[in-house]
Amino acid sequence: DAKTTQPTSMDCAEGRAANLPCNHSTISGNEYVxxxxxxxxxxxxxxxxGLKNNETNEMASLIITEDRKSSTLILPHATLRDTAVxxxxxxxxxxxxxxxxxxxxxxxxxx
Amino acid sequence: GAVVSQHPSRVIxxxxxxxxxxxxxxxxxxxxxxxxxxxxxQSLMLMATSNEGxxxxxxxxxxxxxxxxxxxxxxxxxxxVTSAHPEDSSFYICSxxxxxxxxxxxxxxxxxxxxx
Numbered sequence: 001d002a003k004t005t006q007p008t009s010m011d012c013a014e015g016r017a018a019n020l021p022c023n024h025s026t027i028s029g030n031e032y033v034x035x036x037x038x039x040x041x042x043x044x045x046x047x048x049x050g051l052k053n054n055e056t057n058e059m060a061s062l063i064i065t066e067d068r069k070s071s072t073l074i075l076p077h078a079t080l081r082d083t084a085v086x087x088x089x090x091x092x093x094x095x096x097x098x099x100x101x102x103x104x105x106x107x108x109x110x111x
Numbered sequence: 112g113a114v115v116s117q118h119p120s121r122v123i124x125x126x127x128x129x130x131x132x133x134x135x136x137x138x139x140x141x142x143x144x145x146x147x148x149x150x151x152x153q154s155l156m157l158m159a160t161s162n163e164g165x166x167x168x169x170x171x172x173x174x175x176x177x178x179x180x181x182x183x184x185x186x187x188x189x190x191x192v193t194s195a196h197p198e199d200s201s202f203y204i205c206s207x208x209x210x211x212x213x214x215x216x217x218x219x220x221x222x223x224x225x226x227x
Binding site for chain 1 (some may be wrong): 115119145147154155156157160202204206215216217218219220221223
């Protein structure tokens with residue numbers, strides 16, 4: 001899987017939008033961008049994924065640049081329960097392809 | 112989303128004993144399951160890929176004779192840590208796929224293993 005680069009940590013005020021960047025400059029044409037998060041002492045939770053178009057679901061929005069070398073996960077109205085480590089992962093769109101976790105971004109939502 | 116369960120959620124055992132961890136997909140069939148290990152303040156590290164009806168594929172550095180994986184059905188994979196030692200203490204997490212529509216992996220809640 002292509003390597004991703006994320007900031008180690010970020011803070012966000014409760015109620016404000018949290019924008020988490022991810023660089024994946026070596027992504028190949030058939031690889032998707034996936035986002036997961038892990039709340040302390042729990043298993044990772046799927047958030048969203050995309051190929052080249054922007055995506056939105058009930059949890060977040062994913063903005064992928066036109067050259068696909070970077071993306072941003074947006075939590076529109078962060079709450080304290082969104083405090084977690086957020087992982088940006090690129091992988092082929094096949095269930096047999098494992099997920100390779102990098103260091104992720106530790107998001108701290110503050111009151 | 113789909114649900115993956117793990118049992119037990121936490122286990123404490125003496126050094127030298129074996130511990131079995133179960134991973135179940137509750138509402139879908141999983142042809143592939145993955146086992147991860149996570150040490151404190153570190154990211155998840157893939158240990159092995161478990162395929163229903165065939166032998167597991169282990170990542171480099173993971174001892175297959177120590178971490179026995181059995182994927183006997185489309186809803187159950189087990190990881191047995193044999194002759195556990197304190198350095199095996201970790202958070203063990205499984206994931207199951209394929210997902211319902213988007214091929215995302217669904218993760219279990221994890222099992223905290225503490226070896227005394």
